[in-house]
Amino acid sequence: MFKNYNKIYFIGIGGIGMSSIALYFINYGKQVAGYDKTKNALTKKLSELGAQIHYESKTSDIPREFLNNLETLIIYTPAISKDNMELSYFFNNNFTVLKRSEVLGEISKDKFCIAIAGTHGKTTTSTILSHILFENNINFTSFIGGISENYQSNLIQNGNDIILVEADEFDRSFLTLNPNIACITSVDPDHLDIYNSNSELQKSFIEFASKLKSNGVLFKHYDIPIKGVSYGFSKDADYSIKNYYNSKDSSFFEIIYQKEKSIKVKFIMPGKHNACNALVAFAIGRFLKIKEIDITKSLSTFKGVKRRFSYILKTPKILIDDYAHHPSEIKAVYESLESLYPDKNIMAIFQPHLFSRTRDFIDQFAQILSKFDEVVLLEIYPAREEAIKGINSSELLKRIKNINKNLVNKSELSSHIKNSESDVFVVMGAGDISEEIPLIKDVILS
Numbered sequence: 001m002f003k004n005y006n007k008i009y010f011i012g013i014g015g016i017g018m019s020s021i022a023l024y025f026i027n028y029g030k031q032v033a034g035y036d037k038t039k040n041a042l043t044k045k046l047s048e049l050g051a052q053i054h055y056e057s058k059t060s061d062i063p064r065e066f067l068n069n070l071e072t073l074i075i076y077t078p079a080i081s082k083d084n085m086e087l088s089y090f091f092n093n094n095f096t097v098l099k100r101s102e103v104l105g106e107i108s109k110d111k112f113c114i115a116i117a118g119t120h121g122k123t124t125t126s127t128i129l130s131h132i133l134f135e136n137n138i139n140f141t142s143f144i145g146g147i148s149e150n151y152q153s154n155l156i157q158n159g160n161d162i163i164l165v166e167a168d169e170f171d172r173s174f175l176t177l178n179p180n181i182a183c184i185t186s187v188d189p190d191h192l193d194i195y196n197s198n199s200e201l202q203k204s205f206i207e208f209a210s211k212l213k214s215n216g217v218l219f220k221h222y223d224i225p226i227k228g229v230s231y232g233f234s235k236d237a238d239y240s241i242k243n244y245y246n247s248k249d250s251s252f253f254e255i256i257y258q259k260e261k262s263i264k265v266k267f268i269m270p271g272k273h274n275a276c277n278a279l280v281a282f283a284i285g286r287f288l289k290i291k292e293i294d295i296t297k298s299l300s301t302f303k304g305v306k307r308r309f310s311y312i313l314k315t316p317k318i319l320i321d322d323y324a325h326h327p328s329e330i331k332a333v334y335e336s337l338e339s340l341y342p343d344k345n346i347m348a349i350f351q352p353h354l355f356s357r358t359r360d361f362i363d364q365f366a367q368i369l370s371k372f373d374e375v376v377l378l379e380i381y382p383a384r385e386e387a388i389k390g391i392n393s394s395e396l397l398k399r400i401k402n403i404n405k406n407l408v409n410k411s412e413l414s415s416h417i418k419n420s421e422s423d424v425f426v427v428m429g430a431g432d433i434s435e436e437i438p439l440i441k442d443v444i445l446s
Contacts, residue, residue, distance in 0.1 A: 005073040009066045010034030011087050012077035014043040017100055020143045020155040022046055033063050059089045069095040075103050078171040079384050101173030108163040115177045117167035118185030120329050121277050126166045127305045128281040130156045135298040136290045149303035174208050183219040188328045219280050231280045239283045246270045246339045263292050266300045271336035317444050318424040321437055325353040325430035327364035344423035347374040351429030353381050355388040366399035374422050375405040381431025417443045
């Protein structure tokens with residue numbers, strides 16, 4: 001259907017998922033424009049490549065050449081409010097308007113599709129697998145929900161025979177896909193503002209698994225009760241890990257497959273959760289007929305994903321930036337830090353993301369944050385939501401059982417870091433907390 005449109009207009013163009021699609025269409029010679037409420041590195045890159053982007057939602061700012069409903073396709077993210085002025089204009093004026101997920105469904109429907117899903121781990125797994133495919137000269141395009149450190153992009157292309165997509169459960173978006181290979185990394189409770197219950201969330205993953213094309217294959221973590229090729233630390237999994245350990249901010253382990261075969265791996269991202277992400281990427285690579293030794297070589301040259309346990313400083317103190325915004329993700333970060341730095345004091349700097357998520361998991365957040373030596377909270381980043389009465393960072397702070405805890409605004413961050421005796425600082429959250437990283441780095445170095 002995209003052949004019918006010379007111009008593609010994005011509402012929410014600066015999002016990590018939307019910007020990769022915008023880049024894809026730019027690479028195919030389409031004219032691209034769009035709106036986002038804030039400038040960021042992604043919008044800057046798109047602008048440099050010719051995209052026309054504005055930052056106030058006004059129909060008068062839409063470029064005139066994008067106002068022909070026969071020539072222009074509209075793509076929006078479900079994070080955009082339905083009463084957004086521009087979105088309403090396009091709906092009311094008979095434009096073809098598609099969600100981001102519907103576009104990925106169209107791009108992939110006549111291709112060999114690999115879809116990586118899961119409440120945690122899908123971005124890292126998608127990026128690892130993309131690197132394996134690129135290193136082994138597989139003809140593919142991947143749309144990932146993070147910035148690959150190897151390629152400095154969230155769109156990785158080496159042809160168009162295979163389409164690799166990160167399959168997002170938010171708004172049930174992943175149900176637009178019909179993959180040849182599917183992967184489910186985890187099914188923890190999340191997005192309960194969208195799903196009425198955890199059981200509804202689990203049902204959606206079962207439905208996602210049922211969307212496989214005929215002769216399709218599902219890879220799934222061993223703990224998930226869905227039929228498929230299993231992987232994990234359990235010796236009963238089809239692909240398993242043994243002899244795992246961390247050393248000098250990398251992990252080392254053996255992959256066991258076909259019951260008795262094994263191969264050793266060095267992987268730059270620490271943590272058992274990341275070892276599992278590498279494990280399933282190995283399994284999918286084998287299914288695609290890539291040699292085991294070549295896959296492990298690619299794993300050893302993988303540099304990581306921005307904001308996934310990303311080292312900003314290693315001296316004089318350690319500063320790590322991570323996207324963790326769910327209790328399970330913070331737990332994984334904590335366990336990695338404890339393994340790497342058992343004798344060091346660790347400060348968590350956390351910005352909660354969404355009022356609804358904070359409400360739904362406030363006790364779990366408090367429990368895991370209590371394990372850190374010091375905790376600094378920022379106010380909740382609201383994203384698409386309105387405030388919920390009684391749900392705020394003050395309430396979360398009360399529940400954290402740690403005397404070394406503070407709620408601060410961004411202007412107070414510097415003094416807390418300066419006066420801290422911690423050796424390791426980890427910044428976590430899915431909002432705009434990462435924008436404070438340069439400041440935090442400067443304070444540590446001063």
